[in-house]
Each structure stands twice: as C-alpha cells, then as structure tokens.
Amino acid sequence: MLPVNGSSNDWVALTDRTLDVGAAYEWALHPSCGAVVVFSGTVRDRADGRDNVTHLTYEAYEDKAIARMGGIVAEARRQWPAVVRVALLHRVGRLSLLESSVLVVVSSPHRPEAFEAGRFCIDALKVAVPIWKQEEWSEGTDWGTGAHDIGSVPRS
Numbered sequence: 001m002l003p004v005n006g007s008s009n010d011w012v013a014l015t016d017r018t019l020d021v022g023a024a025y026e027w028a029l030h031p032s033c034g035a036v037v038v039f040s041g042t043v044r045d046r047a048d049g050r051d052n053v054t055h056l057t058y059e060a061y062e063d064k065a066i067a068r069m070g071g072i073v074a075e076a077r078r079q080w081p082a083v084v085r086v087a088l089l090h091r092v093g094r095l096s097l098l099e100s101s102v103l104v105v106v107s108s109p110h111r112p113e114a115f116e117a118g119r120f121c122i123d124a125l126k127v128a129v130p131i132w133k134q135e136e137w138s139e140g141t142d143w144g145t146g147a148h149d150i151g152s153v154p155r156s
Contacts, residue, residue: 003027011087011105012069014060014131019089019100028085033107035114039122041102043095052138058092058101061130065090071153072124076106079120079156080113088121090131101133120154127151 003011011027021040028036045053073086087105095101102125106118125131128151134141 009085010070010073011085011089012066012073013089014062014065014069014092015089016091016093019091019103021100021103024087024089024103024105028087028105028107030084030107033084033109033114035109035111036105036107037111037114037118039102039104039118040100041122043097043099043101045097047135047137050135050137050139053097054136054138055094055096056101057094057134057136058090059132059134060090060092062092065129065131068129068153069125072121072128075124075153075155076117076120080108080117082110082113083108083117086117086121088125090125090129092131124154128153 021038025036025038043056047053069088073088076086077083083106085107087103089103091101102122104118104121106114106121108114
C-alpha cells in the first residue's frame with residue numbers, strides 16, 4: 001500500500017491491510033531530510049481495567065476520517081513548514097497482538113520539526129478523527145474505555 005500519487009509529499013490512508021512500517025519509512029526518505037521520525041501504535045495485551053486482551057477491531061467513519069487526517073497533515077505543515085513528507089496511516093478491521101494500528105511518519109531537514117510534527121499528528125488523530133476500537137479480552141468484548149466526543153483538528 002503506497003500513496004496513489006507517488007509524487008505527493010502527503011500520504012493519508014485508512015486500510016484493512018497490514019501497515020508496512022519499512023515501506024512508510026522508505027517513502028519518507030528524501031535527499032533534503034536528515035530526520036525521519038516513525039511512530040507505530042501497536043496492539044497490546046491490556047487496556048484500562050482489561051487484562052488478556054486478545055485483539056482489537058477498529059471501525060471508522062471513512063469519509064470524515066480521511067478528511068480529518070488530511071486536515072491534521074495540513075495543520076502540521078502550517079506549524080512546521082520545514083516538514084517535507086508526512087504519512088498518517090490507520091488500520092481498520094480486526095488486528096492481533098503486536099500489529100501496528102497506526103503509523104505516523106514525518107521527514108524534515110532537522111529532528112526537532114520531525115519529532116514535534118509527528119507528536120502533533122498522533123495526538124490530533126486521537127482527538128479529531130472518528131475511529132473507534134472494540135477490545136476483546138478474557139472476560140468479554142466492549143468498546144475502548146477511553147472513548148470521547150470527536151473534536152476538531154487542534155490549531156496553535
């Protein structure tokens with residue numbers, strides 16, 4: 001899964017396919033950049049008050065999620081204009097332990113901008129993108145305990 005437009009410096013996607021961390025890193029490499037920051041959120045075996053989580057299932061309001069993810073990338077570019085490439089990728093469907101559910105990859109000439117933009121992207125995604133997770137654990141199945149109303153894309 002690579003961006004549809006290979007010349008674009010933005011890669012925003014929801015997919016039911018495995019997120020390829022290496023491919024996202026390779027895509028973000030650019031001759032003008034000395035920094036590539038990769039964040040991969042993975043499925044772990046516990047959640048708040050729930051031990052022995054066996055898998056997660058993600059659902060999204062796809063059209064709105066893609067639009068919001070694009071807005072997050074645009075805002076990151078506004079705040080950190082030196083950023084060259086930004087990937088914001090999220091899985092939907094059933095994920096097993098250790099699988100990546102979300103990838104944020106940012107390249108820039110220097111590390112401060114890459115780290116700051118990457119942190120902004122994942123934090124904004126959690127607040128502003130309509131994606132929900134259902135957890136299955138040894139005692140049952142239910143929606144994630146950290147659910148909240150969907151907010152707008154944060155601006156500085």
